Amino acid sequence: MAYDVIVIGSGPGGYVAAIRASQLGFKTAVVERESLGGICLNWGCIPTKALLKTAQVFEYTQHSKDYGITIGDAKVDFEAVIKRSRGVADKMSRGVQFLMKKNKIDVLMGDGKVKAKGQVEVTDKDGKATVHEAKHIILATGARARELPNLKIDGKNVIGYRQAMVLPQQPKSMIVVGSGAIGVEFAYFYATLGTKVTIVEFLPRIVPVEDEDISKELEKIYKKKGIEIMTNASVEAVEAAGNGVKAKVKTQTGEITLEADVVLSAVGIAANIENIGLEAMGIKTDKGRVVVDKYYQTNVPGIYAIGDMVPGQALAHVASKEGIVCVEAIAYNEKKYAHKPETIDYMNIPGCTYCAPEIASVGYTEKAAKEAGYEVKVGKFPFSASGKASAAGATEGFVKVIFDAKYGEWLGTHMIGANVTEIIAETVVARKLETTYQEVLDSIHPHPTMSESVKDAIEVAYGEAIHL
Template identity: 50%
Template sequence: MAKHSFDLIVIGAGPGGYVAAIRGAQLGMKVAIVEREHLGGICLNWGCIPTKAMLRSAEVFHLMHRAKEFGLKAEGVGYDLDAVVKRSRKVAAQLSGGIGHLMKKNKVTVFMGTATLPTKGRVSVKTDKGNEDLSAKNIVLATGARARELPGLEADGKRVWTYKHALQPVHMPKKLLVIGSGAIGIEFASFYNTLGADTTVVEVMDRVLPVEDAEISAFAKKAFEKQGMKIMQKAMVQKLDRKGDSVTAHIEVNGKTEKMDFDTVISAVGIVGNVEGLGLEALGVKIDRTHVLTDEFCRTGVEGLYAIGDIAGAPWLAHKASHEGVMVADLIAGKHAHPVKPESIAGCTYCHPQVASVGYTEAKAKELGFDIKVGRFPFIGNGKAIALGEENGMIKTIFDAKTGELLGAHMIGAEVTELIQGYVVGRQLETTEEDLMNTVFPHPTLSEMMHESVLDAYDRVIHV
């Protein structure tokens, strides 16, 4: 068994792990990273990036059907699903390859294999060529998560899919059931619905996109239904009967069970952390519902052992993992590190229309005891939105009435996943309503709606 000594070992090369490794190397550490599957992790290979590539194809397809509105002609519009998937995989492969380049550039030693932690400060890696014995004073767990599978709803890759199957479909769904309306479920529902699938979404909570502000969820539901989706809320899929080329779903809603037939089912009912087989329990690491318990600095309670990203709990977002990776590397190097605040991390959903948010919902702000002011501005009041042909949307802002602090921002509409960062920066800088109202926003842009929403909260809105 070959033995290697490092200052820092990172287990998992997703957006948390590889960023932690790069930052550690920048700070002068000798760094190793262990990955059992793909550099870039789920995000680059089977998550954020390939799904966005596919959704872009659906967006262009949707716009081609609207050509006449823009004075254009597009006849015989169609799609080649295999080509759409091929482009998506090519994009993923390009970025995954780029991570390999970044590892070499930063002199990070890469071990492709399965890691275990036999004792504190040691990592054993089982590779194709044998075992490697690594040691380091500091180890970062960044093993990510995988799709949750419920009893009776397990994926088979043929008629019942997880997100991985949905990214490499064996057929184009004609009648599709999506179980779960979080970001993953609603993005796939949006993609396949746009390409023509008769799509039904079942959500166990009382609204779609349940982590979003209730007003945004209601707006989204109307938009999805207008696109032809069937939305079933406060409903639960009890079981699936599989019969060759079809699946019968037993769906409980309002105390009654309905049977509905589909040719394809996508299960998107959450994720579970990849905590098994690492030897964490023996080290004294505390695990709660498949997620490692940590403090605000991602420390596990075991000296020199940290956990970042999806394995460390919500919010399950790539950018949260990356930021935690930098924070932990800085902490190890003795730098001043700022803990990540979940309420200041934006969430983005790339359905049609897009949804984005940061901070507290209106309900949460009230629950926390804030006296609030709420502003809203519709896309229909914005010149750029009308010029783009994207009048369907709104921006909502929530302020502390006493201090003017921006408590939350919630958006639905075209390109809101890009717009949200303006409010994220505002929260980070502890911006008040006065700062935002005195900021000059360029015209004509969608960002002007951000300004108007703030003005509306204080009864100064101009364009409605």
């Protein structure tokens, strides 16, 4: 078959790129070796949120008396918890199947690779290979769990995020190596359901990409939940011990041995750039990622790459936007689109972590803003002073805003609290519009809401606090 566009990979970058290509009049196909929706819908963003919601509901039952409700002894049916998560994922994947049909996109099931210029080879599960032609080939093969040399994922003693979502039974104890989004989300899920969890983080603080105040707050809250946290520490070796494992952990004061049922490796991701034809085509890579220009074309004309396999934040919403920008640029060059798309501002990408309390951030941290030469105004508003948060029984955390003292430019926002991932978009839009602090304060925020805490934090930054 001959196509205008073939997308290899159907994750949030690939399937979105395919739909936009079809909308713009391109005959489009998408190649997928496993399940439509990729890792995000099937093994990442969506099913993990289902697990985390279960943990939250269980936590509510444990604290129901705080709301004036008495509930009997609530128990966790771990098998049912996992089944619900898989059901949510399957439903979303079927939704992508519907979108492919709706947009008249051919789905080619199998492993895809660039065979030659303008050619994609697809090998199905039976080993049968077919070659399809395309003027434009978009690589969107995503990423997988990164493995450390001394922490190989074997699916039994050391597991990755995929195994963590479908364990046959709940472990009594777990060591989580790495405290990025994946690590702290699973730590919350398992700890809330009753597993004894220990987090081991190589760097001096957990969630190390976040503002330092966020890290301190989450560590305080997690310790209160009974999660043990070891920073400036590394797992040097893991060995089987009876029905569990022994992990040798190097700390600043010496080496210790931790015992647990299982170790979860959550030390980041590695791009899927192997066996897709990069070497044969001479496509450049750097530090394990594909090198692209601002419209995601590789050094080989007609071949593009988006999502986790290119430099930038490895986030679903980033991959989706990269796919749209890539396809719109192609369409513009072929006179199918009226204007060249605006490139992505990677300094205005929201990051969200769905532990409890949630974390959401965008823009400069306080430290990064100062290192960039800004004189800053900083405001923090605790949710303990929020009427809506108090009514909801969700007073943990705060909103922190950072502004340029000279011009009032909104440099960044960092939040930790209930549902803050739903609030961060205000900052993203405001920064895109180059809004100043005064314009935000002049915009009336609804009361009572947790979102008005953003306005309250800005008032604190400028010495105009009303509710604090």
